[in-house]
Amino acid sequence: xxxxxxxxxxxxxxxxxxxxxxxxxxxxxxxxxxxxxxxxxxxxxxxxxxxxxxxxxxxxxxxxxxxxxxxxxxxxxxxxxxxxxxxxxxxxxxxxxxxxxxxxxxxxxxxxxxxxxxxxxxxxxxxxxxxxxxxxxxxxxxxxxxxxxxxxxxxxxxxxxxxxxxxxxxxxxxxxxxxxxxxxxxxxxxxxxxxxxxxxxxxxxxxxxxxxxxxxxxxxxxxxxxxxxxxxxxxxxxxxxxxxxxxxxxxxxxxxxxxxxxxxxxxxxx
Amino acid sequence: xxxxxxxxxxxxxxxxxxxxxxxxxxxxxxxxxxxxxxxxxxxxxxxxxxxxxxxxxxxxxxxxxxxxxxxxxxxxxxxxxxxxxxxxxxxxxxxxxxxxxxxxxxxxxxxxxxxxxxxxxxxxxxxxxxxxxxxxxxxxxxxxxxxxxxxxxxxxxxxxxxxxxxxxxxxxxxxxxxxxxxxxxxxxxxxxxxxxxxxxxxxxxxxxxxxxxxxxxxxxxxxxxxxxxxxxxxxxxxxxxxxxxxxxxxxxxxxxxxxxxxxxxxxxxxxxxxxxxx
Numbered sequence: 001x002x003x004x005x006x007x008x009x010x011x012x013x014x015x016x017x018x019x020x021x022x023x024x025x026x027x028x029x030x031x032x033x034x035x036x037x038x039x040x041x042x043x044x045x046x047x048x049x050x051x052x053x054x055x056x057x058x059x060x061x062x063x064x065x066x067x068x069x070x071x072x073x074x075x076x077x078x079x080x081x082x083x084x085x086x087x088x089x090x091x092x093x094x095x096x097x098x099x100x101x102x103x104x105x106x107x108x109x110x111x112x113x114x115x116x117x118x119x120x121x122x123x124x125x126x127x128x129x130x131x132x133x134x135x136x137x138x139x140x141x142x143x144x145x146x147x148x149x150x151x152x153x154x155x156x157x158x159x160x161x162x163x164x165x166x167x168x169x170x171x172x173x174x175x176x177x178x179x180x181x182x183x184x185x186x187x188x189x190x191x192x193x194x195x196x197x198x199x200x201x202x203x204x205x206x207x208x209x210x211x212x213x214x215x216x217x218x219x220x221x222x223x224x225x226x227x228x229x230x231x232x233x234x235x236x237x238x239x240x241x242x243x244x245x246x247x248x249x250x251x252x253x254x255x256x257x258x259x260x261x262x263x264x265x266x267x268x269x270x
Numbered sequence: 271x272x273x274x275x276x277x278x279x280x281x282x283x284x285x286x287x288x289x290x291x292x293x294x295x296x297x298x299x300x301x302x303x304x305x306x307x308x309x310x311x312x313x314x315x316x317x318x319x320x321x322x323x324x325x326x327x328x329x330x331x332x333x334x335x336x337x338x339x340x341x342x343x344x345x346x347x348x349x350x351x352x353x354x355x356x357x358x359x360x361x362x363x364x365x366x367x368x369x370x371x372x373x374x375x376x377x378x379x380x381x382x383x384x385x386x387x388x389x390x391x392x393x394x395x396x397x398x399x400x401x402x403x404x405x406x407x408x409x410x411x412x413x414x415x416x417x418x419x420x421x422x423x424x425x426x427x428x429x430x431x432x433x434x435x436x437x438x439x440x441x442x443x444x445x446x447x448x449x450x451x452x453x454x455x456x457x458x459x460x461x462x463x464x465x466x467x468x469x470x471x472x473x474x475x476x477x478x479x480x481x482x483x484x485x486x487x488x489x490x491x492x493x494x495x496x497x498x499x500x501x502x503x504x505x506x507x508x509x510x511x512x513x514x515x516x517x518x519x520x521x522x523x524x525x526x527x528x529x530x531x532x533x534x535x536x537x538x539x540x541x542x543x544x545x546x547x548x
Contacts, residue, residue, distance in 0.1 A: 099435040103457045116443040
């Protein structure tokens, strides 16, 4: 790309946008052209899914938004909340694996972001307590990660991401490794959290069904280098078992699958 | 939420066969040891082998008891040397690993010399050290030279094998270098570090023995290795065996203590310290 400067900036005047990507590309040091150019806008309070085949750069896009990697070119803008306290952090990140510290308890794992930002102890204790209750982990606060099931570990990871009260929650295939029953439950929990807290959520997944069930908008990406291939708005106000078994849900899934299908040629069963 | 499967909060290995298996694993080596000693005694008695060629186990034990005042003194000397060398190796190894982890320049400049110290046989270095250093210091330095490298290399490995995503998380929340070191790198490295210390314990004993033998031939010293050398000159073979027995026992105890420490530190979270049942 000819653009000289890659910028990763924060603008408060983004007119209702939480995240805005413009012409973002990422070429890794080993020469892999992972992403883009990608344009993506996410409104404040929106729940958007990035859907695409493995290796299409979905996770890369998320890491760029989080500021964990810098884009090779293009601009990544993330709105910062105003007047956040010291314990606040504008972005929460949930990885595909629970990514917990095995050497310490659930409570200390959830406390980590607050500890790193030197939050006052009293405020930190209150926030950790709230986050644990919110995630249904109150009775497991003193357990160690290895003593928990996969679903519970993921809850800890979610509680940790929410403990700083972020404006934006980035989730990188968080439930991909879980069994379907646990995944359904966590999907519902995520939806009710989103409804109550009104966070902006960007959810990376390779499951058509999950993306339709959760999001207001599904962004379908092409194989590497990942680009925007299609956008499908899911206009269903009520989400729940009724929606999951409705003809409407099936129709959306079909539409998203069709958007995905032309991208799958030469990549059987991905 | 409540219907999620309750995780096992206490780890109770409940398999009925495992208890018997553990008993067998303890009993078998003991049976082998007893059989070996009995065979040894039998061979010596049946062939009337004189004690200056091969002493019978009973004779060795008798010497151990008779010479206990001398031998216990030497054991204490060797153990103190080993302990000093081990502590120096532990502190030096961990400190160097931390320095290397903080500064690549330092690592590139110094690591080759750490390797050179490690690959040069300590038995060849010991006489030189004895020339330049007071004897007690030289012996401790020998124990340190052989002991510090496993601590250094294991700790370095541990510091470099931090979970990539956890490191990303620390980066996301703007953790400082000190915070990353304290809350992420050191705990991640702990199992590796403890593994290195376990090796260093045994090696410190070897280093101490090597230096004592080198010093002994120079005409000074009173450690167990010196007793072995001295008894060899005097053809006091039973005492050689008795001293050797004490050295072995010391090595076993050192290893056992370090393994126990490692287990106690890691038992709540690390795979290596968990039973197979969990």
